[in-house]
Amino acid sequence: MSRKLWGGAFREETGKALAKLSVSIGFDRRLHREDIAGTRAHARTLRAARLLSAGDLRKIDRALDVIEKEIAAGKFPWREADEDVHLNLERRLIEIAGVAGERIHAGRSRNDQVALDLRLHVLGSIGDVDSRVHALAAALVGLASRTTDVIVPAYTHLRRAQPILLAHAVLAHVEPLRRDRERLADARRRTAISPLGSGACAGTTLRLDRTIAARALGLRGITLNSLDAVADRDFVVETEAALALLMAHLSRLSEDLVLWTSDEFAFLQLSDRSTTGSSMMPQKKNPDAFELVRGKSGRVFGHLLAMLTVLKGLPLAYNRDLQEDKEGLFDALDTVRLALDAMREAVEGLRVRSGPVDLGGGLNATDFAEYLVRRGVPFRRAHRQVGELVAVARKRGVELQSLTLAELRAAAPRVGPDVFRALDPVRAVAARDVAGGTAPRRVRSAIREVQRYLKRTRPKRR
């Protein structure tokens, strides 16, 4: 019987099916960097408590150096029989460092160890995601800068609403990304806490100063209750929730871009680089990037839900169910990173489509009503008068500006000859000169504001 590191009290081997269900080294080896960092930090705690000699510490550090090189070189002897990244690394540490290695797990359990590793992983990964959100926002601002002179309909209910600058619609998609970055930063702050020293669930009888490891790892503090420390996966849920909402935003941006690049809307043109073809239809250039990203929102929502389900009704402290925290989180992080890259690439490749955009369909009806308000007509009355004129124009198959002044006055007596200026889409756009509005000077100022924001919040490095 191959003896497990925890196997002292056991007399039988783990069953085959359980072994297969239970093994996590296939996915948790991704935590090797964090596990090694955590072990170095824990070693310093043990040293301070005189549970390691200076020589022990040196041996452990050197052995970890060796292990890092082995992993980097693809030569680390990962073993399924050792179940997970923690026991794989501990066994190897013992092989290399001998008795010093056998001392490392004092005052530690896999329960606090994995909680630490995962927190460190989330911290790094959020940084990664954040810099890609920044890059996508920059690409969108770039696109906005290229579209400040394109007037298109704004849509509500996918019906033409009011004339706007395309740049204004593009910038609308930057705002959610700014909120996403705030949420990710909040999640990060709550994640940067060390559970190390909480042991299996009740702490340890060894007198360890838990702040040593926390400081060594650059964390903000230590957890305050040992049971909570090993049972808590809030940081996973919170991160996944932030990622799910981010994916919802990308799915909405994708939808807009699928529409805007269609032949039917025809505002923008995708580059070949951001499309793929059909195995059957020779003419097809499909907006795959946007469709895939939109579709991938599903899996990230799913991972969030899965983690909430795992936690539901789970008694404290650690239960093995919590092993389910990792794969979903890793996939959510990978998916989001890939989606952000693909969106950025596709947005960078967008060109304005030549040819005029149809601005008919009564887009200027609100301008008309607001014109009447400025002439003293109560809005509710103005709305009704214009509504009736819209009906007249529609029946005739024309736009409002094609009606004569007399016709307009029949329904809206306060109309003056200057109304036709108000009905001109270019002027109408310029007139929406309110904070957050689509007037060109407001949009140009919004672009500059976002550019300053991006500069101010540029991530240190990718």
Added chain:
Amino acid sequence: MSRKLWGGAFREETGKALAKLSVSIGFDRRLHREDIAGTRAHARTLRAARLLSAGDLRKIDRALDVIEKEIAAGKFPWREADEDVHLNLERRLIEIAGVAGERIHAGRSRNDQVALDLRLHVLGSIGDVDSRVHALAAALVGLASRTTDVIVPAYTHLRRAQPILLAHAVLAHVEPLRRDRERLADARRRTAISPLGSGACAGTTLRLDRTIAARALGLRGITLNSLDAVADRDFVVETEAALALLMAHLSRLSEDLVLWTSDEFAFLQLSDRSTTGSSMMPQKKNPDAFELVRGKSGRVFGHLLAMLTVLKGLPLAYNRDLQEDKEGLFDALDTVRLALDAMREAVEGLRVRSGPVDLGGGLNATDFAEYLVRRGVPFRRAHRQVGELVAVARKRGVELQSLTLAELRAAAPRVGPDVFRALDPVRAVAARDVAGGTAPRRVRSAIREVQRYLKRTRPKRR
């Protein structure tokens, strides 16, 4: 044909089924306070833009006073034909204030109006939830104070792990609540922004100073893009995500309390007030509060997911799908409030069960191993030695402390006669004297720390 406020261009009545599907006054009337507050604020903006006269403003304010009274008295003439809270209130305003009322909707759309109302509602409701979380945390600290001398097993994998104070396990459930309150505060911060003045999606051609209404409503600022302002429901998702995680915490607390109050665990006793009986089995006293709360986590998870589904793939700006933002949110908020009240009530009624708690099952094995570590045995070796002794004791049906010193030494040569002190559960608890650990002095200090926290963060009012 009964004319809708928006019906100028329409020639047919709304179909019956659509009318039924579409009407929201049944649930959005809950927003009447917020809608009135928003209308008062918008009136001030219009006044500043000279679109209302001083007399108009006065009439509007007085009419709103009347409306408030009508609603409070249950006499407001809610009409399904007016679809939603906004049109109901606007129509009544016009009925009372006349032409002044007809002016109120200038530069406003239901799209920015409902976004504002819902934000105001979330702000108030989060306050409500927060004070109840505070109250539950206080009840838990109270329970912890009553259980500082009860030693019970800590559980991992629902197997006896190590001896702890029951108070320590109770306090473990306070930590998640503290994180919940932080998350709710973060959500609140991002919600306190005014979308008013964004109109249907593109702003307005009327020169409105949007900051006037924001200030009047005590909000932190204004939204920066008019399309985003009406399309954004991040604050709903973020609030629901925070509530879902809170419910996950309550479900875990419930599970622990269902177990702890069972005859099988028997740590605590529920009062009659927190149980109900069976229609068939005369002896039953069921822990309904905990079961119901645990079960209700499902609906809050469901509401979060529903909202993400609504947003998925939705093009900008406003789409009617967004009407689905309210019922789920309202129910999530109601559910959480009710759950928190019921948990608090039940926790307050918990009494320590008389009779000894079984502390057998090898609970002190880790203490034994750590004893060996303190005697210089590397931990991994100590773990194995103790594991073997556990197997010996189990075979014989006794606890570790029943083995003789000689027997212990057979497997663990470094054992001294002082080992039996280390194996005593009371001493073992006291020895877990590490930050976040279960030693009585640590637990007492943790209670004091939480009490200070609760005092510091006491909500102003319920």
Added chain:
Amino acid sequence: MSRKLWGGAFREETGKALAKLSVSIGFDRRLHREDIAGTRAHARTLRAARLLSAGDLRKIDRALDVIEKEIAAGKFPWREADEDVHLNLERRLIEIAGVAGERIHAGRSRNDQVALDLRLHVLGSIGDVDSRVHALAAALVGLASRTTDVIVPAYTHLRRAQPILLAHAVLAHVEPLRRDRERLADARRRTAISPLGSGACAGTTLRLDRTIAARALGLRGITLNSLDAVADRDFVVETEAALALLMAHLSRLSEDLVLWTSDEFAFLQLSDRSTTGSSMMPQKKNPDAFELVRGKSGRVFGHLLAMLTVLKGLPLAYNRDLQEDKEGLFDALDTVRLALDAMREAVEGLRVRSGPVDLGGGLNATDFAEYLVRRGVPFRRAHRQVGELVAVARKRGVELQSLTLAELRAAAPRVGPDVFRALDPVRAVAARDVAGGTAPRRVRSAIREVQRYLKRTRPKRR
């Protein structure tokens, strides 16, 4: 203290918050018909076991008649203190029938009683939903009949793919509904089983013949294990899963119809009856029915998920968590019914939009490639040749049929002069004469097949 029907062993009143959390009469009174039917059936079982006299049975039946009338007349004295529909009805039964009423709960528990009631409710409601699915399918076939001569692009990736009949696209949405009906019928079959006689969880010591009640209620059989009988909510999950998928179908139909009725696609026109207007923009006629239905998919997904969450990790047998089975199910059923009605109404109101549909964009490229295949060119080669010609045509801003024969032959040497027939969209549609294809004769035959199916499967009554 107001004594509960189950309160013999209790000395304190239920706490306020628990009472509020626990009471279900607000929503489960909807089960009164089923509860009464179940009670009549149970009375027959008791009578057969000589636990009721003939006189008792008569008194009970008459009392239930009275109760039915009271409820119909809105005069039944529902009491929150009686918690749920079962205790409300039992108490009233006792008030009216006296001692006979006190005998009714022998061998029965609310656990098997509510399981029965809910099963009966699902059976009836599925019938309801099914007839509405049937009606929507009929409306779609009607629309298909009106659109057999409208050629539009089929879309993949929301890019023009191949020319088809609009009727073909409409019929595509009937197929999922047929599958939905099958799934609902399967769910119904598994629901029609009686749990009555399983008691609280272990059956009863009274010798009851459980098949009597099952037969009286028209059910297929009885449950085989008493614990499973009260713990099982598969029929709820399965029904909700079928409803969730149905809503996914309606959301896809909605999306297609939002696009097809837009100014940009312009295949179909909505009637005023199926749109609503904007409070701000006088010209708007929004496709609210489709948007609301699309959005409401979220809540039904959420209810499914909520129920799975409730069940997750729940030990047998009955737990109070299961009370959460009802509200979500009721809302899912209501939502689906309403959505089906609104879709039907909106589909019935659709008219073909006058004006030609743009069939450009290389829609005939696949026809071209298949033409080459018929001329002996291997498909993969034909695809490449046509692809190159598409690129040439696009560069020039023309369609394939505008290239000269010589130009076509430069890339595709096997082309003959008959190619231009193959490139004509009308002929191309007719040529898709494969089972399930869009050739007019296939589509007409598909319409007839669906009409026969609808006739064959017409629900008995609404």
Added chain:
Amino acid sequence: MSRKLWGGAFREETGKALAKLSVSIGFDRRLHREDIAGTRAHARTLRAARLLSAGDLRKIDRALDVIEKEIAAGKFPWREADEDVHLNLERRLIEIAGVAGERIHAGRSRNDQVALDLRLHVLGSIGDVDSRVHALAAALVGLASRTTDVIVPAYTHLRRAQPILLAHAVLAHVEPLRRDRERLADARRRTAISPLGSGACAGTTLRLDRTIAARALGLRGITLNSLDAVADRDFVVETEAALALLMAHLSRLSEDLVLWTSDEFAFLQLSDRSTTGSSMMPQKKNPDAFELVRGKSGRVFGHLLAMLTVLKGLPLAYNRDLQEDKEGLFDALDTVRLALDAMREAVEGLRVRSGPVDLGGGLNATDFAEYLVRRGVPFRRAHRQVGELVAVARKRGVELQSLTLAELRAAAPRVGPDVFRALDPVRAVAARDVAGGTAPRRVRSAIREVQRYLKRTRPKRR
């Protein structure tokens, strides 16, 4: 530029990020068997339509033989540049079979091809899952057979309810598995339909007899609408819904077994093979199999939700979002298979724990009340009388049977001296002699019925 098989009209390479997002060969290669089978079937269709010569067909079949061997030997040259399993296999087919290979894709698109492949995969996998459900059910019946003489409390609300045979509780978990198998069979029936010949979305102008391939593949029929054929993923959702509910059942079984094997409940004992140890606590033997299975319900729920999210609001026909159908489905299938194996293994290893089970706590109160019913006391009155006696006994810290006849009669005047027989747990179990009840003869008969069922429904092969 490396030319894609679909690249005729393209002038630029796919962008890096899109390529990475888009490539599916990493996971869809799992479909190679199905893709090859589908290609063989399609070749027969083409042959019948004279679009392949007999020689072409032979070459294609032989090339596919070669490809199968290459894959089996791990020597197939999978290429990421070829994106997916379909293009990888088609390119290789062309390399081996030359011009014949270039003919294979006539009348076919990846859209109908992948729909077919996935259907075939689901058919095979459901078979796989079904045989494992069968095996788990068999293991449970085995456990039931070993526990027909163990009396334990049945629990409702995790409170002791009534005495039952442990075998009865074990059998309660077989019933859901039987329903699961029915649902899987229903899903299978609806999956066994061929979409082949539907092309990209509109069928094909080549005259193909679609039934040839369907028959060759052993399917029940062909899809009836070409757009639906490529857009439909109902079979994925339905399968995932069935798997999600199955996992909910396994999570409930897990919960029961975690409890029953705990020291606190102590009905059953896990073998070492089904537990693992702690890295820190030498005594621990954790029920990992059950915890992992319980936790893994989350991911399967998540996959179901993810797929519903993908479909929500997706227009017809094929969209690239649908590529998201596979990974979740594969993982759901893998998870369920693994979970079933691990559950079976763990159940097979369960032994009855020696030592008496505590049957106190008023377990016989219902028996008492039913005794009174048999003596003519109306149940509601009997319930109250026994409730009062329970309160008396509890106050005194004794069981009901410890009260004297006189004491019993004080509250329940109809009690006779034979009441003490009714209060004996062994007799009480035997008295629950109702269909589905826990009387030993009923349980033995239930075991035989399940054994017959298992024999009757034994899957052909694993």
